[in-house]
Amino acid sequence: DHLEAAGHVCVLKDASDLESSSGVAKLIEAENLEAALALHLYRGGRLLQGHGVPFGIIFGGTDLNEDVNHEEKNKVMGKVLEEARFAVAFTESMKEVAETQWVDPVFTREVEAKVQRTLGVRLVGEMPQGDLHAALKNCFAVVNSSVSEGMSAAILEAMDLEVPVLARNIPGNAAVVKHEVTGLLFSDPQEFVHLAKRLTRDPALERDLVARGTEYVRACHSWQAERHTYQSLIRTLEGSIQD
Template sequence: MRLLFLACLSPKTGNCTTAERIRDHIESAGHVCVLRDTRDFSSASEVTLLMSQDQEPFDAALAIHLYKGGRLLLDAGVPFGVVFGGTDINEDVKDEHKRSVMKKVLHKARFAVAFTEEMKQKAKTHLDCDTMKIYVQAQGIETRTSSDFSWTDFLHTSGVCVDRVDDLHVFLLVCGLRKVKDPLYLLNAFSEWHAQNPLVILIIIGPKIDPALSSEVKECVKRCSGVFLAAERNQEELHAAMRKAFAVVNSSVSEGMSAAILEAMDLCVPVLARNIPGNAAVVRHGHNGLLFSSPQEFVLLSKRLLRDKELQENLKSNGKHYVTERHDSATERRTYQQLVEKLQ
């Protein structure tokens, strides 16, 4: 079977990584899966044209995000499935037009995949859909780290100049620079804390997705002592940096399921995450991570984590256990391979 797979493919983002992983699952079952960026198409008619013009016809299709991707498949003329993104349920349902389109997508789709049971129930509430066709499958997590990582080299290549590198406690905020990730949320509070304790630093790392916000972050970082902006890295280098960090941070205003949080847990790194539904579905406060509701609470929890070695070890071991138990990549692979059979 030959499938067209539509997703948002900004390089080195969670969406891109998830799409590439799912494509691998599908192709490992012997199918051909052609991955295309939703930004390449301005309307469903362009996808329909692709279907009709391609020398090798597509038998089926798949999309991540019901609105961004699914809407492009409504007139494709082939059976398709969809995967919910956090934006679908947390943001797009607030828009009447987008909500109407997503209802049509769910009605026509052979199946839909939600990362959590909470996401499935939100779809039932907001999209008035048949939940029998919605399957819950958490993201599968696999981490690989480069072996020659050092903070000295990492900071130097990022243009970060700090003293006593080996004594630093690095808090790593992994996010694409766009509004929903709210990369400016902690800057002032963290900078004030750094003034009291120069050994704590915050590094923001990720691709520059929103040009205007990226410029704003760059200027704000210049004014905030102890906060640095690092260039994006490939997956192995990023995972190596995460493994060496004191903690990984998430400050998003909306999440479906944060891959960075799960990757940090898999790497046995403590997680501090903003207390929003998508994060709270993964992070159990005080057990496998810490949840904060304000910049000030983030600082208080971070100070507690620094001085409490037992808490550090508990978060690491419980986080690793959670990912191993709930986010097995082999289980995810079997699920998508079985679901694709519904498109034949």
């Protein structure tokens, strides 16, 4: 009633009636749904993963009191929270249970306190992709300071948006950033400061990194090429099924 009073059209469904993620996919398509709200992190939330529709979670109680003790359910719920745009807890104790299980509250408070004490640094929460890309385009550079990466989407997005990249010299980053060619790699804070100052003082270096980074990402990470590759792979699977 609250949501419909605000002008939204709502479809209410029992998770047990949908049975599987495919049932949710059919519902999303049939009703042309634009967003979803799930009650219970495991029973409802797990059905919403991977559909491309933004969703939020309301903790039900048994998800935090019972399902959290089941190893497989705990893993699934953690993945759901990573994809959810927000989570609602009815009590502080429920919130603390969730934070203990999936966020690190002590470390979070330390980071927030450090940011508040540091001049010129702001902590920005999650934002829609379009807004994020608009913000990146207005940045002088994108910094990836991760200590572990597989393949950094942030680096590839920055290159595609023609923004210079400074990244920590770890295997995942070094696989997509060639030092002084497509970006700059640093190993410690002192080297980062040195390279950042160099980049701000050398417009020619900035132009070269942007040009070569853009060329690299469009040649080696083209979505058109990936589409063709995956279509070919799927055809291979289809051939195996027919055989």
